[in-house]
Each structure stands twice: as C-alpha cells, then as structure tokens.
Amino acid sequence: MAVSIAHLGPAGTYTEVAALNLAHMLQEQGETEIQRIACSTIDQTLYCVDRGDADWAIVPVENSIGGSVPITLDTLWQLENLTIHHALVLPIAHGLLSHSPDLSQIRSVASHPQALAQCRIWLDTHLPQAERIPMNSTTEILTQLPDDQELAAIASPRAAQLHQIPVKAHPINDNLENCTRFWAINRQPLTQGSRTSLVFSTYANVPGALVKILQAFAERRINMSRIESRPTQKSLGDYLFFIDIEDNANSANVRAALESITDIAENLRVLGSYDLIPLQANSHADP
C-alpha cells in the first residue's frame, strides 16, 4: 500500500520541499512507496486527509517574518479527527525568477503574500516601480512567466529549476534568518514528542480566564513557547487561543494542568504532541 502526502502545490512550493522531507523520513521508517498529492489551497490539503483521500498533510503554520498562517489554524480546529505528529522547520531563501533580460524592465512581481512581505525592502530598493501581485502560492504564476518578460515571481530556486526560469537574484528575503514551521498531520491518535499544541476558548462569564489558564501551566513550570489568537467567528472580541507548550500531552504535569482548567477553558482540545525537526534548505528537494 502506498502512503500518500497531501501538500500545497503546484510543484516547487516550499510546502512541497517539506513534504519531500517527510517522505524521506517515512522511507527511513520502511515505507517503500510514497505518493504526493498537490492541493490548490492549504485548507484543501487538510480536508483531503480528513476525508481519507490522503494519509498525511503537510501545512505551513508559522513563518519567522510573516507570522502565523491563519487558514491552517482555522481549518485544523474544525477537523477533530486530525492530529499533529511532527513539526518541520525549513530555512527559506527566496529567489527572483523572471525571463526579463534586465531588472528595470520588470513591471510586476507575483507571489504568495507572505513571500512578497518577506522581500519588501529588497523590492522597494531594487524594483520600486513594480506592482506586487498576491497569489495563492509561490509557484502558481510560474507557467505565465515565459509569455511575459515584464513579469517576475518570488519562489524557491527549486521552483526555478523545475520550471526552467532564470533566477535573477538570490537570496532576496530581507531577513536571512527566515524559517517556516510546518506541521505533519494525520488521522492517528496522539503520540510522543516534547511539545504540545492546544486550542481553547474561554467562557465569556469568567473574568481573567485566559490568565488563569496560562497560570495553570506556568505554576507547574510548563513553558509556553507560543500563543496565537483567532476569532471564534461568532462576534468581535470572541477568540480561540492556540498555545504551544514544551512538554508531552500525556505527562503527569500537563494532565494535571489540563484537569485544573476544565471549568474555565471551553472547547479545549489537544492538537498533538510532536518534536521539532530542523531541515536543511535544500535537503531531499529532488523529487
């Protein structure tokens, strides 16, 4: 039986590079046949695994410059069968891809909004005249580049190679410490791992509920490495909180903390326990 991994496509996205790394990990665990499924949006990637059409989903969660990826949090929260099993951290180095002979002839630059944001200073300096066009992925525009020399894209060198487009500049991200964290998600139950992601809302009638919940972890010396709020989509001011803590969900400490907040945390759910796996920028990037 082949194992399948759903990821944001088309070919050449950073998410695909993360998926290739997951494929390599699964091969090392003895899987011989691994199939990749390119999805058109991040939410479709998760729905694909929820429906059972793929075994794994790889989705971006957070970039060190652009911040969190809201669609990942909003979709995962709704799909209760899904659990996070790994977090992969990929260094990001963007290139400017174009068939234009000269930077000065480029009239527009298209890419995912986070990639455009991550190269803002470089674009302001080198292409102040160019319009910036947001796309669903870093690679969606690439098929149009051969027909339009005034168009450029921001994408990975791997995407340039796959689509045979010249790289005019690299790296062009303003901050060279740029990393994206991806979650590897499937339908299996909770496993081992030194970090845990949780989601909850707070009962509106409990004043200071969020502080009390965070305190429940702090007083047990469980470090919180991240907090993110998202609207519950009911009314302005109602939030879901996504927190990451540095311990396994089944440890005695975490179980005691979770037990102590059942009265104040609504819709509490453990999204998964996992380890952080640092990747190399170009590791396993050849399909």
Added chain:
Amino acid sequence: MAVSIAHLGPAGTYTEVAALNLAHMLQEQGETEIQRIACSTIDQTLYCVDRGDADWAIVPVENSIGGSVPITLDTLWQLENLTIHHALVLPIAHGLLSHSPDLSQIRSVASHPQALAQCRIWLDTHLPQAERIPMNSTTEILTQLPDDQELAAIASPRAAQLHQIPVKAHPINDNLENCTRFWAINRQPLTQGSRTSLVFSTYANVPGALVKILQAFAERRINMSRIESRPTQKSLGDYLFFIDIEDNANSANVRAALESITDIAENLRVLGSYDLIPLQANSHADP
C-alpha cells in the same frame, strides 16, 4: 487649514466608509474642510501620517471572521510618533458585483483575501467552479469588471454604486454578524478613553514572562479584551505581544501595572487610549 484623512483606496473600500465616518465626527467638532487621501496599501496609509503628509490615518485592525490585520500591527509598532485616538466598529455586508448576466457564467471572483475568506461557504455553494483571486483591496479589481463578464468582485454596495456595477447577490458573507474594527491614528499625544492598546516583547531569559505580565493586569482587576502575537522578525519563536485592556493608560491602576512590569517587558509602548465607537453599516457613506 484643511484636515486630511489617509485611508486604503481606491474609492469604495470599507476603510473609506470608516474614514467618511471619522470626517463626520471631525465636522461635528468644528472642522470645516476635510480632505481624504486614498493610499494603495495599509502600511502606506500609516507612513503618510508619520511623514506629516496627512493628519489622520484610518486602518483596519481586526475583523470578527478573518481576525487581525498583521500589516497594521507590524507597521504601527515601528512608527513611534503615532497614537491611536478612536476605534470605529463597522458592520460588514458584502455583495457579489459583476456584469455577468448569470452566476453560472462567472469564472473568477476577485477581492481582498479577508473578503474571500468571509464568503467562503457562499462561494463554495453558489460558485464552486470559480477561481478565487486575492487582491490588495476589495475595490482594486472593479475597473476591470466592465471588460470581462466572466469576472466578479466581492465589495460593498457603495463600491457597486460608485463604479456602476450590478450587485448580483447581497449579503453574501457567511456570518451576518461580520464587523471590522478600525483605528483612527494621528501624531497627537495620548488622550482619554476607556480602552488601551499596548505592545511589548518579553526578555528571552525570563521564564514565564508573558504570564507574569498578564498577571500584573489581572491582579489589579484590569480586564484584558484581546491578545495578539506577531513575530519580532528576528528568529522563529520571538514574539511581540499586542494586548488591549479595558482602562485608560493614565489611570492609577494601569500606571501601577506598567510600573511593575518594566523589568520583564521589553520594548513596552502604549499605542493609545480610546473609546469604541459603533458605526451603522451605511452611515455617512455618501462622499
């Protein structure tokens, strides 16, 4: 002397509707001549006031469905001369605008990514075949609609009227309780108001620093109505925290709380104190 208000354009954006409401408020305070300046992006709106090219900026902060607007937080944090003076809450009701005679002929729908997200279920149900195209604003695409009957936009009924485009369906947002909160910002010092927005990061070497900071407000019975994290853009896992509290920055309680956290909160800054002003969906929407 005319008073000028910078806002996201082109004409017909929801931000412009909020700007028209601010103009009305200023007129009631005795300003006779008010000029509006349409900017192409949200960060340009804030830079415009920071440079002194406009007196006020109106920027979206948060939508009840889409969540926070990262570019507003990331830009405001960097511009230390700017202070928030009002928060305006505008109900949002999106329309589907198109010259297409029939929904079935629509091949693509273009709008701001938050507007597309807010109508996702409606689009999945009524236009499952249509590609979704993200734009910089809800109104940027409107000038292209007369030339392409297969193209639709999601925008306000006011934008439809300004551009003389038929509204094929309204409201199409999935949640009818959809509201956006805007901040009205200028270069004047801190003023009155029952809410305060703060930003800070935490010293990396203080474990549990965030919880201690929130505790400083909670133990003085200062309610926190919102917390948002944004990357410091240094490395993955370093955050700025934006919090809203329900008290004036100059109250004895808030001053004591701020005093008590100077050792654990880095880059602490009060962004402003202000009142929440609820607007009507169509108030003062005629320029």
